[in-house]
Every structure is written in structure tokens, then in C-alpha cells.
Amino acid sequence: MRHIILHIHLFKNAGTSVDYILRQNFPGRWVTREFPDPHPDHTPDVAGWIRNNPEAVAFSSHTIQAPLPQIEGVHIVPIIMLRDPIDRIASAYRFERIQHAETRGTLLARQNGFAGYVHARLNTAGDRQCRNFQTSRLSALIHLAAQDELTRAKSVVTTLSETGILGLVVNFDTAMDRLAALIKPHYPSFVWHPVTANASNQRMATTVSPEMRRILEETNRDDFELLRFAQKTVAQACAGDCASTPKLAIQQSGI
Numbered sequence: 678m679r680h681i682i683l684h685i686h687l688f689k690n691a692g693t694s695v696d697y698i699l700r701q702n703f704p705g706r707w708v709t710r711e712f713p714d715p716h717p718d719h720t721p722d723v724a725g726w727i728r729n730n731p732e733a734v735a736f737s738s739h740t741i742q743a744p745l746p747q748i749e750g751v752h753i754v755p756i757i758m759l760r761d762p763i764d765r766i767a768s769a770y771r772f773e774r775i776q777h778a779e780t781r782g783t784l785l786a787r788q789n790g791f792a793g794y795v796h797a798r799l800n801t802a803g804d805r806q807c808r809n810f811q812t813s814r815l816s817a818l819i820h821l822a823a824q825d826e827l828t829r830a831k832s833v834v835t836t837l838s839e840t841g842i843l844g845l846v847v848n849f850d851t852a853m854d855r856l857a858a859l860i861k862p863h864y865p866s867f868v869w870h871p872v873t874a875n876a877s878n879q880r881m882a883t884t885v886s887p888e889m890r891r892i893l894e895e896t897n898r899d900d901f902e903l904l905r906f907a908q909k910t911v912a913q914a915c916a917g918d919c920a921s922t923p924k925l926a927i928q929q930s931g932i
Contacts, residue, residue, distance in 0.1 A: 755841035
């Protein structure tokens with residue numbers, strides 16, 4: 678049985694830090710790929726990507742939006758990190774202001790303060806960066822057409838807690854400890870150390886006014902409910918063991 682790690686990298690959810698740890702542990706065996714968006718079903722493409730990289734151990738993508746494949750002879754350990762929605766949006770704004778790219782997001786961030794950036798994204802049809810982004814992305818990982826996004830996303834959280842790693846950015850160390858415990862029977866040399874990769878400029882404060890916070894709490898109601906559900910699910914999965922895990926000195930804000 679081949680055992681691989683599949684990191685579904687959600688933007689500004691400590692994914693670059695996860696990828697750094699995977700690259701350090703599997704030099705030359707960490708690969709990344711992006712998939713077309715929108716796309717009716719990435720599942721066959723993801724399966725082909727895994728099969729066509731037989732030496733790879735760790736796979737990472739920002740753009741998987743389909744159920745994960747079932748491949749004979751391959752055991753997939755998925756990992757996804759979730760974050761407080763407002764913290765994630767503020768971090769995305771800070772990052773896009775300084776990112777060396779010419780995307781719609783970077784242009785909006787450079788041309789606007791935080792409130793203007795958020796309003797522009799909320800007022801654009803189909804733009805989910807500031808509207809239940811995490812719920813949208815997780816809901817795409819399961820075929821339950823009759824269910825609403827939040828129900829589908831919660832189902833994915835439950836499955837991840839049983840088959841892989843559903844991590845919380847605020848408890849990054851706990852997630853990495855759980856990943857290590859899960860894969861060490863197959864990769865006994867796996868270790869991880871505190872890291873902050875791709876952090877937004879910590880000195881560039883993002884002021885979220887009470888009115889903007891109210892707007893974001895309303896427009897990200899599903900993401901907040903998903904985060905609460907994930908926190909309870911992770912706590913149950915830990916069964917008390919995670920509480921005794923020593924905290925590592927990792928800088929969380931702005932990852």
C-alpha cells in the first residue's frame with residue numbers, strides 16, 4: 678500500500694507553513710499542481726496526478742474542488758486547515774497588498790483600504806474570498822447535491838477528522854503533531870519544527886471597524902458555524918490527548 682499526504686491548501690490558512698514542513702520531510706517528493714476553476718469534476722485529474730507521480734509522497738493544491746479519488750493501492754491522508762473567517766480575510770488583504778502579482782485581488786488591495794477591499798469583493802458576483810470561503814471550498818469536496826453548502830462542508834469536516842487531519846490555524850502545533858502521529862508508522866523519520874512561512878507583514882495592522890466586523894460576521898455566518906463545528910469535532914477526535922500537547926512557539930497571526 679502506498680501512503681501519501683494530500684494537502685488541500687486554502688488561501689491564508691497556514692498552508693505555506695504546512696507545505697514547508699512537507700518539503701523539508703520529503704525533499705524531491707513534494708509536488709504541487711493547480712486545476713482549472715471552475716471545473717465540473719477534478720476527481721479524475723487528481724487521481725491521474727497522483728498516479729503520474731509514483732515517487733511523490735506529499736501533494737499540495739489550492740484548487741481541488743471535487744471529491745478526493747479512491748485509488749487502488751493508494752492510501753490518501755488529506756489535510757486541511759481552517760481559520761477564524763475575519764482573521765483570514767484580514768490576512769488575505771495584507772498579503773495581497775504586498776504580493777508581487779497583478780491579479781484582481783492584489784489590485785483591489787492596493788487601491789483600497791480594508792473596508793473598500795471587502796465591499797468590492799462582496800459586491801462581485803461569484804467572488805467568495807470574503808463570503809463563506811471555507812464553507813464553499815469544503816462543500817465542493819463531497820457529492821451531496823441535495824444538501825446545502827454548510828451541511829456538505831460539515832460532512833467533510835467529520836470525514837477528515839476520521840481519515841486525515843482537520844486542523845485549526847490557532848492550534849497549528851496540535852495539527853502537525855497529529856499528522857506526525859498518523860504517518861510515522863509509514864514514514865518514521867517525519868519530524869516538524871516551528872515555522873512561519875509566507876506570513877503577511879505583521880507591522881501592517883488591519884483595523885476592522887465594528888461596522889465592518891458586523892458585516893463580515895453576517896456574510897460569513899456559515900464559516901463561523903463551520904469553525905465552531907470543526908472545533909468541537911477536533912476536540913472529540915483528540916479525546917483529551919491534544920490538551921496535553923506542549924504548545925510550540927509558532928507565530929500564528931498573519932500566516
